[in-house]
Amino acid sequence: MERTDCGKYEWVVVDKDKCVSCGYCVEYCPRDVLRMGEDNHPYMAYRDDCWYCDACRFVCKAEAITLETVPYLIR
Amino acid sequence: MSVTRMEADVIVLGGGSAGTFAAIKAKETNPDCRVVVLDKGPIETSGAIGRGMDALNIVSVPGYGSPEDVVEALTKVTEGVIDQECAYVLGRDSLPIIKDLEKYTDRKPGDLFPLDSDGNYKCSFLHPTKKALYLAMDGEDIKRGLAREVRRLGCTVLDRTPACRLLTDENGKTAGVLAFNLRTGNYYEIKAPSVILTAGCVGKFGMPRDGYLSGIYEFPGNTGDAFSMAYHAGAELVNMECFQTNLLMKDFNGPACGYVVIPRGGYGVNALGQKYWSHGYWSGDMFLAVWREFTEGRGPVYLKLDHLPEPTLKGLEKILWGTERTVRGQFHKQRDEDYHCWDSVEQGMEEITLCSGHSNSGILVNKDTETTVPGLFAAGDCAAVPQQYLTGAFVFGAIAGRMAAEYAAKAGKPGKTVDPETAWKDIVKPLNATNGLPIEQVEMKIRTKISQYLTPPKSDPLMNKMLWWVDRIRREDLPAINVCDYHDLIRATEVASITDCAEMATRASLFRTESRWGLSHFRLAYPKRDPNWDRKQVVVKKNTSTGEMECEARTVPDFKWDYPERLEYEYPQMNMDIGTGFVHPQNDFVDPWMEEKYDREGMEIPKRLFPKKGNKKEA
Numbered sequence: 001m002e003r004t005d006c007g008k009y010e011w012v013v014v015d016k017d018k019c020v021s022c023g024y025c026v027e028y029c030p031r032d033v034l035r036m037g038e039d040n041h042p043y044m045a046y047r048d049d050c051w052y053c054d055a056c057r058f059v060c061k062a063e064a065i066t067l068e069t070v071p072y073l074i075r
Numbered sequence: 076m077s078v079t080r081m082e083a084d085v086i087v088l089g090g091g092s093a094g095t096f097a098a099i100k101a102k103e104t105n106p107d108c109r110v111v112v113l114d115k116g117p118i119e120t121s122g123a124i125g126r127g128m129d130a131l132n133i134v135s136v137p138g139y140g141s142p143e144d145v146v147e148a149l150t151k152v153t154e155g156v157i158d159q160e161c162a163y164v165l166g167r168d169s170l171p172i173i174k175d176l177e178k179y180t181d182r183k184p185g186d187l188f189p190l191d192s193d194g195n196y197k198c199s200f201l202h203p204t205k206k207a208l209y210l211a212m213d214g215e216d217i218k219r220g221l222a223r224e225v226r227r228l229g230c231t232v233l234d235r236t237p238a239c240r241l242l243t244d245e246n247g248k249t250a251g252v253l254a255f256n257l258r259t260g261n262y263y264e265i266k267a268p269s270v271i272l273t274a275g276c277v278g279k280f281g282m283p284r285d286g287y288l289s290g291i292y293e294f295p296g297n298t299g300d301a302f303s304m305a306y307h308a309g310a311e312l313v314n315m316e317c318f319q320t321n322l323l324m325k326d327f328n329g330p331a332c333g334y335v336v337i338p339r340g341g342y343g344v345n346a347l348g349q350k351y352w353s354h355g356y357w358s359g360d361m362f363l364a365v366w367r368e369f370t371e372g373r374g375p376v377y378l379k380l381d382h383l384p385e386p387t388l389k390g391l392e393k394i395l396w397g398t399e400r401t402v403r404g405q406f407h408k409q410r411d412e413d414y415h416c417w418d419s420v421e422q423g424m425e426e427i428t429l430c431s432g433h434s435n436s437g438i439l440v441n442k443d444t445e446t447t448v449p450g451l452f453a454a455g456d457c458a459a460v461p462q463q464y465l466t467g468a469f470v471f472g473a474i475a476g477r478m479a480a481e482y483a484a485k486a487g488k489p490g491k492t493v494d495p496e497t498a499w500k501d502i503v504k505p506l507n508a509t510n511g512l513p514i515e516q517v518e519m520k521i522r523t524k525i526s527q528y529l530t531p532p533k534s535d536p537l538m539n540k541m542l543w544w545v546d547r548i549r550r551e552d553l554p555a556i557n558v559c560d561y562h563d564l565i566r567a568t569e570v571a572s573i574t575d576c577a578e579m580a581t582r583a584s585l586f587r588t589e590s591r592w593g594l595s596h597f598r599l600a601y602p603k604r605d606p607n608w609d610r611k612q613v614v615v616k617k618n619t620s621t622g623e624m625e626c627e628a629r630t631v632p633d634f635k636w637d638y639p640e641r642l643e644y645e646y647p648q649m650n651m652d653i654g655t656g657f658v659h660p661q662n663d664f665v666d667p668w669m670e671e672k673y674d675r676e677g678m679e680i681p682k683r684l685f686p687k688k689g690n691k692k693e694a
Binding site for chain 1: 115116117119120121122125126235257258285286287288289290294295296326327328400401402405406409515562
């Protein structure tokens, strides 16, 4: 069995059907957690720097972002 | 290495609450002033109030309180260890910044802040005075309003470009900064005669017990960089022994909402549902009371709201879930918690931090925000105006902006600094290392040590051991950090700052031979307040000749107002009689069996039995 990438666990969830790739969430994340992926949608590049502040969801005009949960360790 | 070289008049290190106000006021003071703002994030969302704030926790406004009332409150909660002039200015200038905030956010009176029937800003009681000094705020958008004003005035904003070194010239004057962009890796060498430190508190200091490095009360970008830069530039720091021992919403580690809830009738109860202390103001005596509840088996403690009227509860949910830490509501829902239950908000004593806004620690400043280094100003959570809260960040940020602009207009160009090339080599070293230590593990190591060895009640042997750890981490770990990119490179600077702050906090704690400020400096070897320490600060600074950290006791500036210099509480007796334990007969110190083994085998461990693959029986 091959080792799977468990590090992909993310709580900032992007609805790629709604996302318009404007980059606002990447631009305004105060902790530089989000980066634009190869598919031109944001992902949590530095997940464990997230302060679960909600800025990404707030600035998303397309309402494509949800904070599905808070980080597991504090949940 | 390509370095962008810039010249400026005023550099603002940290575009948070104090920094944005400083930049605005510097530009308003002198529109020709070249103001550069550096921040780890975008100034629209970075810092403690990126997602808004729900109150100005201390103000004096007409109809409610005077600047003298602010002095009275802060003289009591600092137990007399305060520059009263700073407290007076905090009260005096709170009304102008309220007006400024309404202007920057385009909000009408009565919208951003509540008004009473006389048209005054409506304050509530919270502090140990007979006057109401707490002003609620629906400040969801204030940071974006401030950022818009900074950009409109033409300040140069370098987002995601934190400073990593503060430069001084051969005369010890402020000369500029070195910085780099977290995404592009562009390097900046910015020369300026004045620098304003507004980089926040030491939020990443102790570890939260849930183990999540960023799961802290303060904004995680605030890692004591201003404290450390000021220290190395030769500035003095004070009250580093007065720890912020937060009572937080457990695990979430956001504020427990006490200041929003208490003025509306909520209060803290222990696990038995009993009110355990007379007030909910975040002074050391309240934290001492919480510690007592846990120590005597009546923890956890809770914030009780279930007795409040339904409209009040709904209003609290709107404010608490709509500003500052907006995922608070979701956190409750996931735990099936409901404010209609008395035990819905569990509180815990979480990570210790160093912060002037909520406690007393920081860079020594006077009422004009001057540090002891020429051209270096400080405001907000890194500048030691005790318990100034957000109000102080705005008030003293504004003063710092004006002062720095005026200073820069008179100052000549900065003199010769240390060779930046040497500094750059040191800064980028973690990028060039191979097979070094992961930055998150080094951060976790220093922060867990801080929690284990410094969390009050403070133990002298533990604190002395902490100094051993600081020395070891500095020698062995910091030089061995390896990072992969610029995002993580700044964390090497941050961890070094945290380590510096740990040493300052430890040495100051060992220097103050008494207990004071309740739990914040409850020292077991000196478990009582000592009148010889009244009105005395512990000043920490770097000996510029030896490079060593030094402490001295210094009397605060003369008092102009005669107010009580303590709160109503006592330290507990710590005579914990636990009996004698059993005593077995003495064993011999000499063990022939062990000695014979060593003589026969030396230090080798013989390989006696090997594992075998499969289920084959031993032959």
